[in-house]
Amino acid sequence: MGDDDASWAAWGAGAQDEETSAPIAGLAGGTVDRNGQVVFFGQDTAGSLHVVAGDGQGGWTDTDLAEAIHSVPEATRLVDGRMMVAYTSPALDVRCVVELEDGTGWQPAFSLGGSVLGSPHVVQAGDGSVNVHVIGSDHSWWSSSAPAGDPTSFGDFQPMGGGNITYLAGARGGDGLQMVFHMNTSGQIWGREQIDDQGTWGDFYLAFEGADTNCAFAVAIDSQAQPNIATRTNRQATINQRDASGAWTPTILNASTGEWTYPPQFTRHLSGRLILTFTDFIPDQGTFPAAVLQGSNPYQGDNTWHPDAPAIVLGLGAGITQPWSAHIALPDGQDRLYLAYPNTSTGYLAIIAMPPA
Numbered sequence: 001m002g003d004d005d006a007s008w009a010a011w012g013a014g015a016q017d018e019e020t021s022a023p024i025a026g027l028a029g030g031t032v033d034r035n036g037q038v039v040f041f042g043q044d045t046a047g048s049l050h051v052v053a054g055d056g057q058g059g060w061t062d063t064d065l066a067e068a069i070h071s072v073p074e075a076t077r078l079v080d081g082r083m084m085v086a087y088t089s090p091a092l093d094v095r096c097v098v099e100l101e102d103g104t105g106w107q108p109a110f111s112l113g114g115s116v117l118g119s120p121h122v123v124q125a126g127d128g129s130v131n132v133h134v135i136g137s138d139h140s141w142w143s144s145s146a147p148a149g150d151p152t153s154f155g156d157f158q159p160m161g162g163g164n165i166t167y168l169a170g171a172r173g174g175d176g177l178q179m180v181f182h183m184n185t186s187g188q189i190w191g192r193e194q195i196d197d198q199g200t201w202g203d204f205y206l207a208f209e210g211a212d213t214n215c216a217f218a219v220a221i222d223s224q225a226q227p228n229i230a231t232r233t234n235r236q237a238t239i240n241q242r243d244a245s246g247a248w249t250p251t252i253l254n255a256s257t258g259e260w261t262y263p264p265q266f267t268r269h270l271s272g273r274l275i276l277t278f279t280d281f282i283p284d285q286g287t288f289p290a291a292v293l294q295g296s297n298p299y300q301g302d303n304t305w306h307p308d309a310p311a312i313v314l315g316l317g318a319g320i321t322q323p324w325s326a327h328i329a330l331p332d333g334q335d336r337l338y339l340a341y342p343n344t345s346t347g348y349l350a351i352i353a354m355p356p357a
């Protein structure tokens with residue numbers, strides 16, 4: 001993809017739907033496997049966890065892991081190349097499935113325990129440890145960790161603080177240390193970060209406030225090693241970006257109506273710039289996936305978000321109507337962007353690829 005607006009628009013115009021035979025009703029999550037191919041995880045109509053893997057040529061295979069799932073699954077690729085997916089079960093405990101070392105299948109699922117609200121969020125730290133962050137039934141933040149190379153040896157969930165939490169998300173900073181942000185019922189976004197490689201956590205700090213409390217948010221680290229948080233503010237899509245001094249600057253994206261009803265997602269273009277994907281509402285047509293490129297309109301060659309950056313609408317005419325659906329966009333080594341959603345007319349998971357294979 002080129003570095004100007006025309007190339008971005010042309011790239012998006014080449015989007016192509018790739019139908020699968022995976023009977024996914026909702027709950028999309030994804031990662032990239034050790035071979036550089038995109039893999040999505042979803043729930044079928046019976047509530048079972050499925051793995052839908054691409055071959056990079058427009059073909060997809062579906063595997064039913066026969067695990068009951070109650071939340072959006074969160075997947076990550078471990079330092080040894082294996083994939084791991086974490087999710088909440090109908091019993092509201094956190095469960096994980098880890099890929100076999102040879103990549104030929106999956107180990108039996110195991111429980112981390114807990115009684116949680118919503119979905120788990122996974123952050124792999126610079127030391128290779130795997131960390132699962134959740135909202136407990138007491139509406140505070142809890143965390144469990146497993147050492148590098150042993151993703152089945154999680155410790156007990158430990159209380160991390162906070163209160164009245166409605167959503168949380170985390171990321172690994174440029175220094176390999178974790179940072180976690182949460183939203184409370186007042187629309188405030190609070191953050192807490194590790195301050196050394198021994199895993200010590202600093203104090204909570206108020207990042208910013210005014211976010212709509214009924215919407216999820218997304219966190220990503222940009223090329224300047226600073227966090228970017230996508231929220232909805234006064235029903236408008238907003239990027240809140242921190243600079244090196246610690247100040248946060250909001251940028252309202254005029255291309256979006258802000259009418260997202262599913263969690264927004266960040267992915268990274270091969271240039272290092274971020275891409276935000278979200279659902280956009282078009283009157284009389286429905287809700288559709290869209291994407292905005294960091295530094296676009298005019299292209300500035302840095303990590304600036306421009307309020308008039310154009311949004312590419314993906315899959316026009318393929319409205320997303322499932323209330324539990326989430327879309328995940330992941331690039332592969334061929335500079336392609338994937339986005340998955342349950343197709344309510346066919347009953348199968350639909351994949352959008354830009355450009356097509």
